[in-house]
Amino acid sequence: MKFFIQKDRLIEAVSDVLKAVASRTTIPILVGIKIDTTDEGVYLTGSDSDISIKSFIPREEEDTEIVEIVEKGSIVLHARFFSEVVRKLPESIVEVSVEDQFKTVIRSGNAEFIIHGLDAEEYPRLPQINQENSFTMPTDLLKNVIKQTVFAVSTSETRPILTGVHWTFENNELIAVATDSHRLALKKATLQTSLEQDQSFSIVIPGKSLTELTKVLDDNQEPVEIIVTENQILFKAKNLLFYSRLLEGKYPDTSKLIPTDSKTTTKLNSKEFLEAVDRASLLAREGKNNVIKFAILENDIIEISSYTPEIGKVVEKVKSLAVEGEDIKISFSAKYMMDALRAIDATDITIYFTGSMRPFILKSDSDDTILQLILPVRTF
Amino acid sequence: MRYETKSRARVIFHVDMNSFYASVEMAYKPSLKGKPLAIAGNPEERRGIIVTCSYEARKFGVKTTMPLWEAKKLCPDLIVLPPNFDRYRIFSQKIFQTLRDYTDLVEPVSIDEGYMDITEYIQKHPVSIAQDIQNRLLKELDLPCSIGIAPNKFLAKMASDMKKPLGVTVLRKRDIPKILWPMPVSEMHGCGAKTTEKLNGIGIKKIEDLAKANDVQLKNLLGINGIRLKERANGFDPRKVDPDSINDYKSIGNSTTLPRDITSEKDLLSILQSLARTVSARLKNKDVFTTNVAITIRYKNRKTITRSEKLENPIREEQDIYNQAKHIFMKHWDGSPVRLLGITGNDLVEEQHVVKQLDLFTFEEDAKEEPLIETIEQLREKFGHDIIKKGIKVERKEGQTDTSFDKDFLRKN
Numbered sequence: 175m176k177f178f179i180q181k182d183r184l185i186e187a188v189s190d191v192l193k194a195v196a197s198r199t200t201i202p203i204l205v206g207i208k209i210d211t212t213d214e215g216v217y218l219t220g221s222d223s224d225i226s227i228k229s230f231i232p233r234e235e236e237d238t239e240i241v242e243i244v245e246k247g248s249i250v251l252h253a254r255f256f257s258e259v260v261r262k263l264p265e266s267i268v269e270v271s272v273e274d275q276f277k278t279v280i281r282s283g284n285a286e287f288i289i290h291g292l293d294a295e296e297y298p299r300l301p302q303i304n305q306e307n308s309f310t311m312p313t314d315l316l317k318n319v320i321k322q323t324v325f326a327v328s329t330s331e332t333r334p335i336l337t338g339v340h341w342t343f344e345n346n347e348l349i350a351v352a353t354d355s356h357r358l359a360l361k362k363a364t365l366q367t368s369l370e371q372d373q374s375f376s377i378v379i380p381g382k383s384l385t386e387l388t389k390v391l392d393d394n395q396e397p398v399e400i401i402v403t404e405n406q407i408l409f410k411a412k413n414l415l416f417y418s419r420l421l422e423g424k425y426p427d428t429s430k431l432i433p434t435d436s437k438t439t440t441k442l443n444s445k446e447f448l449e450a451v452d453r454a455s456l457l458a459r460e461g462k463n464n465v466i467k468f469a470i471l472e473n474d475i476i477e478i479s480s481y482t483p484e485i486g487k488v489v490e491k492v493k494s495l496a497v498e499g500e501d502i503k504i505s506f507s508a509k510y511m512m513d514a515l516r517a518i519d520a521t522d523i524t525i526y527f528t529g530s531m532r533p534f535i536l537k538s539d540s541d542d543t544i545l546q547l548i549l550p551v552r553t554f
Numbered sequence: 555m556r557y558e559t560k561s562r563a564r565v566i567f568h569v570d571m572n573s574f575y576a577s578v579e580m581a582y583k584p585s586l587k588g589k590p591l592a593i594a595g596n597p598e599e600r601r602g603i604i605v606t607c608s609y610e611a612r613k614f615g616v617k618t619t620m621p622l623w624e625a626k627k628l629c630p631d632l633i634v635l636p637p638n639f640d641r642y643r644i645f646s647q648k649i650f651q652t653l654r655d656y657t658d659l660v661e662p663v664s665i666d667e668g669y670m671d672i673t674e675y676i677q678k679h680p681v682s683i684a685q686d687i688q689n690r691l692l693k694e695l696d697l698p699c700s701i702g703i704a705p706n707k708f709l710a711k712m713a714s715d716m717k718k719p720l721g722v723t724v725l726r727k728r729d730i731p732k733i734l735w736p737m738p739v740s741e742m743h744g745c746g747a748k749t750t751e752k753l754n755g756i757g758i759k760k761i762e763d764l765a766k767a768n769d770v771q772l773k774n775l776l777g778i779n780g781i782r783l784k785e786r787a788n789g790f791d792p793r794k795v796d797p798d799s800i801n802d803y804k805s806i807g808n809s810t811t812l813p814r815d816i817t818s819e820k821d822l823l824s825i826l827q828s829l830a831r832t833v834s835a836r837l838k839n840k841d842v843f844t845t846n847v848a849i850t851i852r853y854k855n856r857k858t859i860t861r862s863e864k865l866e867n868p869i870r871e872e873q874d875i876y877n878q879a880k881h882i883f884m885k886h887w888d889g890s891p892v893r894l895l896g897i898t899g900n901d902l903v904e905e906q907h908v909v910k911q912l913d914l915f916t917f918e919e920d921a922k923e924e925p926l927i928e929t930i931e932q933l934r935e936k937f938g939h940d941i942i943k944k945g946i947k948v949e950r951k952e953g954q955t956d957t958s959f960d961k962d963f964l965r966k967n
Contacts, residue, residue: 355914431914465909503931505909530928531912531921549912552920554905 175247176271187229191220194227206250228415248294327381328354338378338421358547383418436526438499455508514546567670568702568710572719574666581696671795708791735762809896830876843868844899852894
């Protein structure tokens with residue numbers, strides 16, 4: 175195998191596939207990046223067996239030559255060394271050639287590295303994906319769906335299924351739900367290409383996979399094709415394939431747990447409220463928990479306060495845009511509230527309370543595709 | 555740069571009761587006076603060691619922590635009594651009451667010793683105050699003590715150790731080179747067997763060597779504690795006498811040495827259950843919850859492990875503590891014979907600051923209590939926070955443990 179390649183394109187592709195390479199792995203060859211050259215160009219693959227990323231560098235793009243293939247072939251190179259070597263090369267063109275016994279020479283300008291590679295035949299094959307269920311979505315929408323939900327997955331392994339995001343496909347709509355059982359994030363998105371009539375199914379994607387996916391996707395509106403099989407999901411973007419294992423098991427039915435009525439509603443300016451919560455939590459996060467109190471006073475005034483023994487207390491009043499229903503006093507985690515407000519990212523939000531010991535929800539009046547739910551904290 | 559606040563030199567007393575348990579027994583039963591007396595754990599169990607003994611017994615070479623059989627060999631007439639902790643607690647409380655007659659700045663350290671800051675109480679010369687305290691304790695309670703007088707806690711503690719029984723010793727800063735420095739480091743308060751061994755390892759034998767030791771070397775050897783020890787060897791100790799320190803609970807724990815090495819899971823779990831009961835009762839006694847449960851396992855070969863896990867929500871009920879302790883135990887017990895088991899509640903939270911993060915899948919259980927809680931809330935708003943509480947707070951005797959380390963009772967309520 176031998177090829178010449180533009181260094182910038184190589185660095186970019188290496189850093190993408192590197193996100194899937196695990197530092198520790200039970201399959202030794204997975205510490206490497208697989209390089210394949212074909213008539214079309216160069217493919218790089220990284221995998222930790224849960225996530226696999228395959229990046230493609232075409233021979234030419236917009237009449238510019240990016241890769242010159244001299245001899246086709248495959249090799250696996252140690253990911254960390256290869257990526258550091260490539261980054262530090264002096265010139266803008268890199269030559270990679272494999273000599274006998276997988277010995278690989280990397281040249282750029284006057285610099286020459288020799289890295290001992292591994293047999294590409296030993297590298298596990300990527301999952302075979304048949305076009306079972308496939309649909310497309312613009313990249314920026316997909317990234318939004320992920321960002322507005324993935325932060326709410328559980329980080330604890332006590333209920334492994336909750337470490338994933340639950341995606342339900344129904345009536346040309348995707349509903350993504352994540353919960354760590356203390357808060358829940360829900361986001362709906364309309365699918366570009368329609369599913370077959372009456373087709374509905376659901377999957378659970380590991381939160382970690384989705385977080386990595388957002389890092390390798392560009393910010394644009396290009397469509398991403400999403401293909402789902404029984405135990406794998408594949409995201410196909412331009413020059414990029416992203417595979418993830420799906421979580422097995424039944425995701426709890428959360429639809430019945432989201433309250434539909436409310437006793438108290440209040441509308442607030444998001445930015446003002448977020449800043450007040452942030453200030454109140456300054457002291458609260460020093461304590462053992464990050465809990466703040468929220469109370470509706472007279473004249474649509476909201477009082478946000480926190481008290482941490484030995485440190486101090488903070489009280490702040492925020493004017494609500496509107497209050498309806500009963501008065502309420504409730505305590506909750508400042509972190510969950512800030513996460514939710516940041517996820518909704520709207521000018522105004524409305525909070526729907528159903529009681530001081532029951533879940534409450536946050537919604538934006540201008541965007542009904544997103545909902546955030548928080549469980550309060552009980553004080554004694 | 556190190557300096558002391560020059561505003562005013564403090565006058566600190568360290569009051570140390572002489573062979574406290576034995577003295578209490580003698581005060582309680584005067585016919586024991588002048589006889590070799592020892593307090594020892596139950597000889598049938600592994601706890602058959604001397605807890606403390608009278609000065610008459612010490613003359614025969616009987617020492618604290620000596621096995622009972624060895625003590626009997628040295629002193630065949632030795633009178634051995636089992637400890638009566640309830641009795642010692644009552645006497646201890648009386649002692650601290652007496653000390654508080656002189657100043658509010660009394661800090662109990664354990665059942666039989668404490669610090670006093672009498673700087674503000676300057677009606678008499680400190681030595682006469684000390685003699686007065688000593689005489690009163692002897693006359694009113696029939697208990698001997700030694701008192702150290704110094705400008706800080708460390709020196710006061712060292713001073714009280716210098717003359718026993720019934721000593722009053724003044725240790726001034728200027729006496730340090732003459733009196734303190736020639737002593738071996740092992741005599742220093744805060745310098746245990748391991749620290750002494752380490753210090754000896756780098757050629758530090760006397761307190762003088764420590765006072766003049768190299769900071770960097772000490773820090774490498776003992777961390778920040780090394781620097782602290784050096785400061786003390788030079789007579790510096792910035793710690794204040796803090797009457798409330800006894801009220802700061804960092805943790806609440808109980809452990810028990812098993813009467814024999816146990817391998818049966820069922821038996822070990824039932825011991826955990828009873829430890830959980832005690833820890834739970836003590837947490838309730840102090841109106842606190844724990845957010846981090848730790849267990850200690852000492853194996854037959856004396857290897858000891860402590861493992862803890864942080865909890866999402868604070869707990870204190872016996873069953874909750876047991877479940878958590880069991881969970882940690884099952885995860886870490888290697889199945890070999892166990893000599894000692896312990897449960898400790900760490901990261902304590904006071905009752906009024908306890909919160910519980912509700913769970914999406916179980917919140918209904920808490921929500922059921924909502925109407926009740928609303929009523930309580932309304933009452934509190936009208937009449938103040940303490941007007942109503944859930945459950946009745948009763949003095950729980952159950953939680954008291956029979957060890958001198960349990961200082962719960964020293965709190966002022």
